[in-house]
Amino acid sequence: MWQRRYNWVLASTVALGLVLTVLLIKLPHKKDIRNAGVAIFKGHLPPVPDYEDSHVAHEDAYTEPKTTHTSSGSAGYTIHNPAAEPVTTSSVTTSPLKSTLNSNSTATNSSSISRQRIDQFVRSILDFEDDDTFNRLSCPSSVGSRYSQLRETADTSGQVRYFFALNMGESARVITRMMSTIVEAMRFLGPKNCAVSIVVEKSDDGTNEILAELKPRVEAIGARFFLDEVRSIPRNSTEALKEKRVAELRNKVLEPLKFVGAQGLIDDLAGIYSPEALIIFVDQIALCPEDILELVFQHVKQGASMACPFVWTGNGTQFGDLLVSRSLAGDTFFEIPHDGSLAYSQDLFWNDEASRGHFNTSRPFQVFSCWGGMVTLDAASFAEKTFRFQSSRPGECQMASAMLLARDMWRRGRAKILAVPSINVARYDEEAVGAKALRGYVSDHVDSLQPRLNQTEYISWQTKPPGMIKCLPDLKHSKWIAPT
Numbered sequence: 066m067w068q069r070r071y072n073w074v075l076a077s078t079v080a081l082g083l084v085l086t087v088l089l090i091k092l093p094h095k096k097d098i099r100n101a102g103v104a105i106f107k108g109h110l111p112p113v114p115d116y117e118d119s120h121v122a123h124e125d126a127y128t129e130p131k132t133t134h135t136s137s138g139s140a141g142y143t144i145h146n147p148a149a150e151p152v153t154t155s156s157v158t159t160s161p162l163k164s165t166l167n168s169n170s171t172a173t174n175s176s177s178i179s180r181q182r183i184d185q186f187v188r189s190i191l192d193f194e195d196d197d198t199f200n201r202l203s204c205p206s207s208v209g210s211r212y213s214q215l216r217e218t219a220d221t222s223g224q225v226r227y228f229f230a231l232n233m234g235e236s237a238r239v240i241t242r243m244m245s246t247i248v249e250a251m252r253f254l255g256p257k258n259c260a261v262s263i264v265v266e267k268s269d270d271g272t273n274e275i276l277a278e279l280k281p282r283v284e285a286i287g288a289r290f291f292l293d294e295v296r297s298i299p300r301n302s303t304e305a306l307k308e309k310r311v312a313e314l315r316n317k318v319l320e321p322l323k324f325v326g327a328q329g330l331i332d333d334l335a336g337i338y339s340p341e342a343l344i345i346f347v348d349q350i351a352l353c354p355e356d357i358l359e360l361v362f363q364h365v366k367q368g369a370s371m372a373c374p375f376v377w378t379g380n381g382t383q384f385g386d387l388l389v390s391r392s393l394a395g396d397t398f399f400e401i402p403h404d405g406s407l408a409y410s411q412d413l414f415w416n417d418e419a420s421r422g423h424f425n426t427s428r429p430f431q432v433f434s435c436w437g438g439m440v441t442l443d444a445a446s447f448a449e450k451t452f453r454f455q456s457s458r459p460g461e462c463q464m465a466s467a468m469l470l471a472r473d474m475w476r477r478g479r480a481k482i483l484a485v486p487s488i489n490v491a492r493y494d495e496e497a498v499g500a501k502a503l504r505g506y507v508s509d510h511v512d513s514l515q516p517r518l519n520q521t522e523y524i525s526w527q528t529k530p531p532g533m534i535k536c537l538p539d540l541k542h543s544k545w546i547a548p549t
């Protein structure tokens with residue numbers, strides 16, 4: 066039944082698109098509801114694309130798949146007629162882009178890792194559960210029905226509702242768990258409801274080649290996949306330059322939200338993207354599908370404008386998002402004295418009683434700002450350019466672009482920013498093993514069969530920012546400044 070439905074949906078996108086899709090939704094919908102409460106993840110999902118010997122599969126891989134959509138991938142940037150298109154305000158549109166589709170990147174012999182190694186990576190990404198070529202964080206193989214609604218509501222619109230935004234580069238160390246998790250989350254959320262946009266810096270470790278191989282496989286299950294390659298900046302660049310670059314690349318990865326093929330800028334999300342679409346930024350981190358699903362679930366159920374997990378270093382012992390995170394007291398999550406010591410790192414939310422209570426019991430709470438290796442954001446406000454990533458101006462206290470974004474949100478009265486301590490992630494698999502062991506998996510904290518928030522989880526949002534916030538350009542320098 067499900068298998069058939071999925072095939073139908075694929076076929077309908079080829080032939081008739083939305084019309085058929087909408088008709089189809091009606092039939093199997095009841096089945097979803099009847100199964101509510103049963104753990105689902107397997108059996109009801111579209112199949113993982115077969116990973117054939119890459120030399121055979123390669124031929125199709127680089128023909129632009131016309132089956133999925135008209136504005137596919139990097140082609141959106143390279144094929145359009147610039148003259149017909151409104152000028153964008155993004156400062157990076159002129160950067161030397163190289164579309165992987167046009168550049169023959171894997172056909173040429175430029176790869177720094179072997180063909181066979183690339184195959185191993187791609188195979189492991191597509192084999193969520195069983196591949197043991199790489200040592201990676203292990204993730205639960207089933208996800209509870211708590212998250213079924215996320216797919217059901219998306220299915221009814223026939224539009225893209227989940228937009229994964231990834232900035233990558235030299236990512237081989239974490240790519241198998243990270244991308245495997247993202248592909249698995251998309252399968253759960255319904256691939257046709259999902260798009261993934263990746264801006265990848267030219268890397269020496271095969272990252273570009275792996276992603277180029279992955280693109281057609283992900284498109285084959287029905288998701289949109291935008292892939293753009295940019296040059297990396299010199300490692301010896303100043304901190305200010307690096308931060309400026311981060312902001313640029315984050316804006317860049319959101320560009321497919323604003324372009325629909327060659328038609329240029331659209332001023333709303335009607336059409337391809339649902340007006341309720343969410344951006345899911347995922348940094349290079351090791352995480353599990355439930356981490357993504359719970360974050361999206363919290364964002365939607367709480368009516369948040371931004372939600373973040375907790376990222377850990379030191380094998381789970383040290384909170385890792387020091388520079389961006391501020392509690393509602395305006396302060397860092399733990400005290401960082403002017404010698405830059407992390408001596409107080411175990412005393413989280415020492416001056417914010419309410420947050421501390423929520424943190425202790427792994428319930429979500431409002432913060433001034435956070436990032437945590439991953440965030441959800443409302444796509445509409447970025448597509449409409451209400452918000453964009455910026456960097457500090459010379460002369461003002463230097464803040465990370467994520468903190469400037471939070472500040473902007475407070476300024477506009479749209480700062481429902483949520484920290485979700487039931488979600489714990491880390492930069493690398495080895496560290497994530499410790500983080501999960503010490504801080505718990507999502508399913509250790511929430512009832513994964515309960516499709517609604519516990520009464521004790523609900524946030525009562527504060528609309529007034531803290532009186533002052535701590536600006537922390539680096540660990541040894543801090544300054545209290547106005548919050549907006």
Ligand SMILES: *[C@@H]1O[C@H](CO)[C@@H](O)[C@H](O)[C@H]1NC(C)=O
Binds near residue numbers: 167168169172
């Ligand atoms: C791509 O590769 C093919 C064969 O290897 C070659 O004929 C073609 O010119 C290349 N295209 C570009 C844009 O480099």
Ligand SMILES: *[C@@H]1O[C@H](CO)[C@@H](O)[C@H](O)[C@H]1NC(C)=O
Binds near residue numbers: 174
């Ligand atoms: C790639 O180039 C290296 C040396 O530049 C050569 O030895 C190797 O055979 C080439 N591989 C392929 C697949 O063309």
Ligand SMILES: *[C@@H]1O[C@H](CO)[C@@H](O)[C@H](O)[C@H]1NC(C)=O
Binds near residue numbers: 299301302303
């Ligand atoms: C960075 O390194 C390059 C050489 O690798 C050098 O030419 C350049 O001047 C350096 N820039 C800075 C800001 O140190």
Ligand SMILES: *[C@@H]1O[C@H](CO)[C@@H](O)[C@H](O)[C@H]1NC(C)=O
Binds near residue numbers: 418422
């Ligand atoms: C939170 O936990 C810490 C240590 O586990 C404890 O000292 C503190 O009293 C708790 N705070 C609240 C508000 O529950």
Ligand SMILES: *[C@@H]1O[C@H](CO)[C@@H](O)[C@H](O)[C@H]1NC(C)=O
Binds near residue numbers: 380498500
């Ligand atoms: C990290 O934590 C895990 C789980 O507690 C443990 O097995 C591992 O040995 C730890 N690694 C290090 C380097 O301490």
Ligand SMILES: *[C@@H]1O[C@H](CO)[C@@H](O)[C@H](O)[C@H]1NC(C)=O
Binds near residue numbers: 519520521
């Ligand atoms: C809500 O959470 C509290 C504390 O974790 C728990 O005691 C209670 O049973 C939960 N209620 C429901 C309806 O799950």
